Amino acid sequence: MTNRITIAQAAQFVDQTVEVPGWLYNLRKSGKIVFPILRDGTGLMQCVAMKNNLPEEVFESLKHLTQESSLIVTGKLRAESRAPGGYEMDVEAVEILQKVSEADPYPITPKEHGTEFLMDHRHLWLRSQRQHAIIRVRHEIIKATRDYFDNNGFTLVDTPIFTPAACEGTTTLFEVNYFDDEKAYLTQSGQLYNEANAMAFGKVYCFGPTFRAEKSKTRRHLTEFWMVEPEMAFADLEEIKRVAEQFVVYIVGRVLDRRREELKVLERDTSKLELVQSPFVRMSYDDAVKNLQANGSEIQWGGDFGGGDETILTRQFDRPMLVDRFPSEIKAFYMAPDPDRPEVALGVDVLAPEGYGEIIGGGQRIHDPELLLRRIEEHKLPKEAFDWYIDLRKYGTVPHGGFGMGIERAVAWICGLEHIRETIAFPRMLYRLRP
C-alpha cells in the first residue's frame, strides 16, 4: 500500500514512492517531458513525467491537463534544487478525479488580475499562494491571541451576537427581525457584557465577529470583522496599557517565530516587525495634538484624529504608540474621566507604525454609579435598557477596564498589506456582500 502524504511532508519521504492528492497548479511541457506542479493546500510540488517512461495514455492525459484539475499522483520523491519547494516527484501513475473543461477554464490564470475580478472570484482566489500566506498569518495571530490570554489568567467568556440595543450609541447597527414583533441588532462590541463577565470572573476576554453598519469606504474598514476584547476587574488605565503593549509584543513575536515563510511570500520587511518591543511610544492626547499642529495638521484640541493625523504621528516612530487621555466629549459614555482633569477620559488607543494606525482602542470604564447615571442622561440613552449594566455598579463596583483589537487590522499591519480586504476569507464591505 502506497503512503498517501501531503506536500509539506515530502522531506520525510525522500526516495520513497508515495501518492499525493491535489490540484494542478501549473503545467509546463516541452515535447516529451512535462512538469505538472501540484498544489494541495500545504505547499507546491513539481512533478516530472517523461514520455519514454510512462504508458502513452498516462503521458497524454497529463500533457493535456488543465489548471486546477483534481488528481492523485503517485511517484518517487527526490530532493531537487531546481524544483520550487526543493523536492520533486518522478511520476509513475496518475488518477484524474476531474479534468477542468477547456471550454470553461479556471479563471484565475498565473498572470495579473484586477481587484474587482479577484474579489468576484474570491472563492477561487483563496487557492493562491499569497492568500494562503495571509490566512496562515491570521491563523497564527488568532492562536497567539488565545494563548496570550489563556496563559495570563483570563477566562474566555463569549458575548452575544444578537443584542437588544446599541452598545455604543454613535455608530450604526445592523437590524434584524427577532421573531414576530421584536427587533434585534448585531453586536458591534461585546464590551458591556464583558464588564458583567469581568465582575463574575475577574479577567475575561471575548473573541468573535462584530458588525458595523457604517458606510465607511476605506482600505481599513469591513462591515463584519473579528475582535478580541479583554476586560479586567481591578484594573486602571496604566494596567490596561501594560497588558495591551505586552499582548501586541507577544503576537508579533509569535508570527516572527512561526510564520517566517509566509512573511517571505508576502515580501514583508520583517526588520520593521523585529522593532516591535517594549517600551512602546507613549504620548498624551494633548501632546499628540501639539505634535500634529507642529507637523501641519489642522487639528484643534477637542477634535478626533483624522486618518492623515494617525499617519503623521506614527511615521515619526518605528514602534507602536499608545495615545491616552482623549477629550471626554469625543469618547463613549462609559469612559471614566481622569479624576485630576475631568475633561479628559482614561482611554487609550494603540496605533500601529508604518502608517497603519489604530488597531486597539480601550480604557478604564466608569465604576461610580452616580456618574454613570449622569452620563447615560447626558447622552440621552434609554435608562431602562441599561438597568443590568447599572446593576454592575450597585453590587460591588470596582475600577475596571479593557480594550478591543480588530483582528483584521492587526493582520493587515503584520502582513504589510495595502488593504484589509485580503485579511479575511470572505470580506464584507460597504459594496460587497458576494461571494
Added chain:
RNA sequence: UCCUGAGUAGCUCAACGGUAGAGCAUUCGGCUGUUAACCGAAGGGUUGUAGGUUCGAAUCCUACCUCAGGAGCCA
C-alpha cells in the same frame, strides 16, 4: 452620503473623431530540465447601459449602473 477616477476579447491593457489591436488564457502544431517556460498558427468583440452631437463615436456631451481611491466614522 460626499469628492475624484475608471469601465474595450475570459484576464491585463492599447487605440483618444475616420476599417477595434497586443500579451496572457483556450485549441492545434513544435521542442527531453522547464521555473508566470519558449516558438509558430487559429478561434475569440452590440467598446458598462440609455439617449444626444456628427457625414462618421470606443473616442465629444448628458443621465444612470458598476467598480476603485479618498473624506467623514470607527477596530
